[in-house]
Amino acid sequence: MNGALAFSLIFFFAITIPVAVSIALASVFGIVFFSNLPLLVVPQKMFTGLDSFPLMAVPFFILAGNLMTKGGVSHRLVDFAKSIVGGTQGGLASTCVVACMVFAAISGSSVATTFAIGSILIPAMIKHGYPVNMAASIQASSSELGVIIPPSVPLILFAVSTQTSITQLFIAGIGPGLLVATALIIMVQIWCRVKGYGKEDGKDKQSIISSFFKAFWALMMPVIILGGIYGGVFTPTEAAAVAVVYALFLGLVVYKEMTLRDLPDLFKSAAISSGAVMLIIAAASLFSFLISLSGMPNAVGAWAQGTFTNAWTFLLAINALLFFIGMFIETSAAILVLAPILTPVAMAFGIDPVHFGIIIVVNLALGMFTPPLGVNLFAAAQVANIPVQNMFKTLVIPVLTMITALMIITYVPQVSLFLRDVMQ
């Protein structure tokens, strides 16, 4: 059954059947030909997979992100980021990283971050003389902070599919997020100095204090969400619902950049983009029920224990595998299919599941801007109005930077676990 599931899944993916349908049909194939189960388990497992309170945080965070983008939050955050780091050479590129980092703390998706921040900063960078490919590449790579810094949709998916604590994963995402942001800032600073770009970036920057006050209500958002979760005031799902209501309040009442008429379209687009992810979750819960039934995690575990002598080599192999998979396969599908198989194996090697979840998400976040297929690439190319291929050469620098950061996150567990252990 294991082989049948794996091969039919790869075959369906290859002939471009949508991810959710591929996963469901591969499961049906396994059920019909390699088990005695009735097909009634198909609706049953898809239903129970969706009927979960923690999971509801996914559509809510996607909705809140949509509302924030439209509601005038992003350009206030960009001005604030610029007032902090905008004064140096390469200040605009650094602003891009910092703005993505702050936006990441209110949004759970990297594509949303690309559109929200990129639509302001890519044109600004081009205006200040950055080559368009470089601007788009910096944006595409900075956006990955959206899924590393909490709240994060992929971290929720990892938590739900492996029964790990969402709260712990969210805390563990902060350290790696700061590390990645620092690495990217160092990268753009060196890059701009070597190539001589961005010498007049600081010209129209505002004072820190005035931009802080303009962005104050937007900056309160992460305080409410993360403070509420870590303070034990509410669960991640409740925090997400509060974020939706707060985003509506900001857009409609405080900043007044959104009207009631905009709401139906915003809700409709959030329903579609979250629904597409939720359908993958439903199909994947059927799939993971079958693989646990057929003992795939044990088989993979036994093989891994025999092949890799220690956690070091195992993690290296996992990173190589995920990097390859992440280049082609959509992040939520990769997490939902692979995390239930690999996490028990990682735990047998003595790796903390929270740390392992961070490794998976950071690695797959790298895949979001690695050619040939990466959601951030397409989003950034769309915003910059260039073909994706134009960015391939300039992307080498951010990809290498991120691989370095990924290696540090992989082999120094404290980067992820330090904050969690302090707070417990």
Place this chain on the structure above:
Amino acid sequence: MNFLIKLSDAIVRITHYLAAAMLAVAALLVFYQVLTRFLLNDAAVWSEVLARAVIVWGVFLIMGPAIRYSKMIPIDVLRSLLPKDKQIWIIRIVTAAIALFLCILIWYGYKMTLRVMSQQVAMLNVSVAWFYVSIPIGALLAIPGLFLAHLDAERGHLNTAEDAK
């Protein structure tokens, strides 16, 4: 044919609005739960159960619009490697696969609904069948979306074929 297209279009649009409304309702229900806990010091327990049901309904209702607007996330490598006039065959296979998936959901979702008829949902005192029935209904209402999406693909194919001539 024209009537079929108009009807399908209406079904896609209505399910899209319904799913969007479900998302809004679910968010408000959970927000209400937070409010009751803080203001009345007594969290409403039914709101959580109801919110979960509303989300499940919303997800199965959005299948049609998601298929219609090609938001189902395929992995598009192979198709783009094929010459344009051959791509339609891949699209036909994909449409058939989605149709098979929807039929499985309609038939076994229906049977599952009948089977759980007597089970009650805690807190709400209704049958859990009201939740499960979202699967066959959502899948049934997704067929018009699939029909329209495929029609577009066939028309696009005809146009490129004519351009080639």
